[in-house]
Amino acid sequence: MVLHVFRVSAVVRRSVPLVAWSGTFLASVVKSLMSVEEVGCGFSLSPLQLVSSSGLRVVLSGVSGVDGVNSAVLDAGSRVLFRLTSFCRDTPASLFSALSGGDADPFSIQSVDYELVSEFSGSRCEDFVRFVDVSSRAVVEVFFYPTILSFRGWRVLYPSPQRIVFNLLKLATNLLNLDPRLAKKRARVLSRNVELISNSTRVITINIGRKRAVKAFMGRVLFGVAGLENLRDFVDLLRFGALVGVGKSRGIGFGFYRYRVLQPRQARGAGGGGAS
Numbered sequence: 001m002v003l004h005v006f007r008v009s010a011v012v013r014r015s016v017p018l019v020a021w022s023g024t025f026l027a028s029v030v031k032s033l034m035s036v037e038e039v040g041c042g043f044s045l046s047p048l049q050l051v052s053s054s055g056l057r058v059v060l061s062g063v064s065g066v067d068g069v070n071s072a073v074l075d076a077g078s079r080v081l082f083r084l085t086s087f088c089r090d091t092p093a094s095l096f097s098a099l100s101g102g103d104a105d106p107f108s109i110q111s112v113d114y115e116l117v118s119e120f121s122g123s124r125c126e127d128f129v130r131f132v133d134v135s136s137r138a139v140v141e142v143f144f145y146p147t148i149l150s151f152r153g154w155r156v157l158y159p160s161p162q163r164i165v166f167n168l169l170k171l172a173t174n175l176l177n178l179d180p181r182l183a184k185k186r187a188r189v190l191s192r193n194v195e196l197i198s199n200s201t202r203v204i205t206i207n208i209g210r211k212r213a214v215k216a217f218m219g220r221v222l223f224g225v226a227g228l229e230n231l232r233d234f235v236d237l238l239r240f241g242a243l244v245g246v247g248k249s250r251g252i253g254f255g256f257y258r259y260r261v262l263q264p265r266q267a268r269g270a271g272g273g274g275a276s
Contacts, residue, residue: 001175003117005243006084006099010107016074018061020209021146022048023253025061026082029107033098041088044245047145047253051079058145058256062207063218080107085244087175120176120240128231131261138231139197139267140223142238142259146206146216148248155248157203159221161194167246168237175244186233193230198222198271208252216254222262222270235261 018025026048034043048059059080061072074080086095098104099112131138142159149156149163156163169187172178201219208214225231238259245255262270 001087001177003175003243004086004088004095005115005117006086006096007081007113007115008084008099008109009079009081009111010104010109012074012076012078012080012106013108014106015076016106018059018072018074020207021062021252022059022072024209027252029104030084033104034095041086042251043084043086044250044255045085045253046083046245046256048074049081050074051081056081060145062209063146064205064207064213074106079110083243117176117243120172120178120236122236123232125228125232128228128235128261131263132228132231133264133267136227138225138228138264139262139270140225140231140234140238140259141220141262141270142223142257143220144201144218145256146204146218146253147246147255147257148214148216149246150248155215157215157217159196159199159201159217161196161223162191164241164246165190165194165234165237168241171244171246172237172240176240190230190234190237193226194234195224196221197224208249214249222267231261235259 016025023045026045030043030045049056050059059072059074084099096112096114099109101109103109128138144159147159149160149167151160151163166187169178169183173180173183199219199221201217201221203215203217205213205215223234225234241255242257242259244250246257247255249255
């Protein structure tokens with residue numbers, strides 16, 4: 001199987017009030033496009049991201065806070081971005097044509113960047129040397145938007161590094177035909193060498209529409225990684241996960257995150273230094 005990754009930029013044609021989760025709304029738009037073009041395959045989405053003068057902002061509609069449920073309005077003329085990854089064996093030319101056609105109510109699509117991912121690609125260890133300290137340790141910062149992990153049927157509402165590693169390697173095995181034996185070996189090694197060293201996430205309740213609400217976690221974390229090769233493998237996994245999401249409900253924009261590897265000085269300033 002291969003991944004067809006579409007990065008879409010669009011302008012909102014008419015004002016749209018959002019009470020439920022923005023990913024639920026976006027999924028309905030994508031499903032409508034797919035049904036018209038008779039495209040039948042699985043997909044994952046990012047949430048809607050609003051372009052503003054201060055940068056990109058994820059639209060967190062439907063997320064319950066201290067003051068109740070947060071709603072949002074996509075004003076006419078606003079520019080939004082989203083990522084759609086479809087899991088079709090053949091190139092979905094009709095879907096690309098539909099996205100490029102410029103009409104996906106209520107959006108006027110401005111541009112579509114397309115990437116075909118056919119294999120799980122690895123990085124070079126040399127690319128990460130500058131990120132490890134004298135004890136061969138590194139820190140990776142991740143900001144999770146609403147995410148739900150799972151373990152044997154239980155929901156895991158915190159950023160467990162073991163669950164993240166095993167989930168992403170399972171997805172890579174299923175979607176990109178990664179060797180299962182290699183995946184299990186990597187998972188065992190990484191689960192012993194990646195740890196949660198700072199956790200600022202919180203559990204939130206999200207209205208996903210049709211009078212349904214689910215709990216998820218969201219927020220910033222620091223992962224400590226021991227060993228240069230383990231850092232490379234963990235970042236390769238996160239890079240893959242940025243294309244497909246992690247955990248449950250990825251088809252409505254859950255499991256979306258942003259990450260960066262910190263320089264040793266940045267890690268100390270962020271609270272991930274520890275004793276050398």
